[in-house]
Amino acid sequence: MWIEGLCIVAVVVIYLTYWLNKWSNPKCNGVLPPGSMGLPIIGESFQLNVRNYSLDVHPFIKKRAQRYGPIFRTSLAGCPVVVSTDPEFNHHIAKQEGRLVELWYLDSYSKIFTMEGESKTTAHGLVHRYLRSIILNHCGAEAIEKMLLSQIEELFIKALQTWSSQPSIEVKRATSVLILHFGAKLLVGYDHEKSPLKMSETFNNVAGGFLVFPLNIPGTAHYKSLKDQTEAVSMLRKIIKERINSPENHHGDFLDQAINDMDTEKYLTEDIIIYSLFGVLYTNFDSISSIIALTLMLLEDQPKVLQELQAEHEAILKGRENPSSTLTWNEYKSMTFTFQVINEVLRIAAVSPGLLRRALKDIEYKGFTIPAGWTIMLANSALQLNPNTYKDPLAFNPWRWKDLDPLVVSKNFMPFGGGIRKCAGAEYAKAFLATFLHVLVTKYRWTRLKGGNIARSPLLGFTDGLHIRITKKSS
Template identity: 65%
Template sequence: MWIIGLCTVAVLVVYLTYWLNKWSNPKCNGVFPPGSMGLPLIGETLQMTVPSDSLDLHAFIKKRAQRYGPIFRSSLVGRPIVLSTDLEFNHYIVKQEGRLVEIWYLDIFDKFLGMKGENRISAVGNVHKYIRSITLNHLGADSVKEKLLPQMEEVVNKTLQTWSSKPSVEMRDAASKMLLDFSARIFCSYDAEKLLQLKLSEKFANTLGCFMSFPLNIPGTTYHKCLKSQKEAMSMLRKIVKEKITSPEKRSENLLDQAIDDMEKEKFLSEDFIVQLLFVILFASFETSVSVLLALKFLAEYPAALQELTVYELEAILKRRENPNSILIWDEYKSMTSTFQVINEVLRMGNVSPGLLRKALKDIEFKGYTIPAGWAIMLVNSAFQVNPNTFKDRLQEFWSFATNDLDPLVVSKNFMPFGRGIGLCSGAEYIKAFMATFLHVLVTKYR
């Protein structure tokens, strides 16, 4: 019996050794970028999810870039991935969308939305073109100019008035709710009071924790709790979509109504797809609240920037008006040079995303390395945006774009808060306009 037991143990040891070696050295038709795959299944997820107490590059990325170089491999959330702080490689990849790579949103995100096949939100081709078209139509510069700007000022006025009447405000929750309620109103004409009853912002907040948690769907885990909140949020959005589909008389000219009308001419558009689209767009708006928080933090810490913004720009706009109480107009918005500098600094130093995510459609050859098809790629643009060699240790100086005559080409290459090429965020103008309006009302009417 002891011989049988010894043989069994030997077989298990050989199998585990083979499996561990296969995990640590996956197949590649060339030379892998250096790095480590971490523990089996878990990879290096735990190290990546350790919270950072600095606006500098995350310690996980900084340590590995110093050890392995600007392009290295790892495994995060169950997915083999290449991370890049290489400027040349990142610019190359963003130009290859639809050819060598496609936009990727984490497997967890796809599972959340039930994304499958060519009709998923992240698909290239007609699906991607349609999403860009419909979002630009409702969030682009023309829409901001013609109708959104006064609506933004109205909601910011009401929100700040409410905040000022309270002894204290939990800013993350309050800012998230402000942005989500406004976005839901303009995207699907849904009443803010109904959203309050549904507690949609609470569901989105609870969903956030899942995206860098290990996908273990067992009661008590972070992933399980987030999945429950996500299902509740999706159920609420489905109810809104169904209500619109079955009540044509309630439709207007918002994004949701256009998507429903387009169902007759676009084959990939279905009720499920529209619910997914609504979730993704609202989630992106919800996450913009981080930028509002950082704007408040920076202006409180840098009085010179606050004075420049208040006295020489935003109060000057009021003085030029015949009626100081009139609403903000497009020409005034476009003249806010210092305001845009504040927004740029907020986006540069506190980018919401740790990087742009892509997935390799084919084997990619670059600088002697091979990235296999199917692997994920994270373009760590924040590495350039906080690079002291470019921005002269701007972690200590906030006002860099205002006080330095940086070459525009240098800025364009090292500052990509909204992506680049066809990956450029179609809601960029919408985000900047909301932040500019928020700052305009805040510094001219409140302390």
């Protein structure tokens, strides 16, 4: 019997050895980039999600780039991944949509942002082009110039007046609620004061399960994200059903246009509209609120930057014939230093670790082969904090943008993505940030009370928020 037992053990050991070797050395029609696949199935997902208490590049990316070079392989959330911190490669891949690569989500992300049974590439092609067009129609530069700029200014005037009457506010939470309510009103006619649906409470809880291993069991971050996502999608579904069943309740918004276009754009379905809305609303409210919180923290630590920012906005007020008039498009476009500040915050923030694409065919680059079907993470966060491109990269220095070469910037600064996938809401986000700063620095001052401790896991956040007191400036 002991001989039979030894034979069984030997077979198991041989099988496990073979399996581990196969996992560690995936099949490739060439030479794979160097790296490690981590543990079978799990890969290196846990290492990526270890909290980093710094604005610097996440250690997962930084240490591996130092060890293996600017392009390395790993496994995240059950998928083989090639991570790139190479600016030339990232710039090239960002322009190869539909040829060498396609938009891709890891399972943990796709289950949150796509409907059950939907292809991960639904946003590719016709649907993506349609969504980009409709978003630009309602949130692009023309819409901002004609109506949104004044609405955003009014939003912040009321909000800051309310916040200044409170002993303190937690910046990210307060601004995320504000931005979500504004975006939901703009896109789907949601009125948070009248609606029984508490959208902001649900959306705020979704972020925890993006790049974790997609383990859908109670107690895991992915399980909780899916639960909150289901609730948020249910809210949007109710809103859409009500609009479809009440055609007389017309708002002329994103939702009306999408519903009307379902008759002519046959690829549009109710589910695609719902999940697209969910993605647009979530992406804007979470990223913009994080940037606003970080901006206030950085400005407080750099009084010279704040002083020049205030001077620019006070000059705008002094240049008006009517001091009480609203912000104009020409005034907005004249905010040279403000946009340098915004670019610098976006550069340092690097809100997400990277952009994800999937190789449609084997990709050859500098002697390495990325196999078809593999995920590619363009780690733009590393590019934006590269000391070879940006001197003293962790320093908050808006003046650096006066002298940076535009070609260098185009390959090393992609906070809104690149190529045909560049975020359609980029101008919308900048308008929010610039208008918030305009109202804040001309009418108020703020003091940090507590918090402001950075925690990337891997998305940008704060361990205990950023709590401030806002007071109105004396006349």
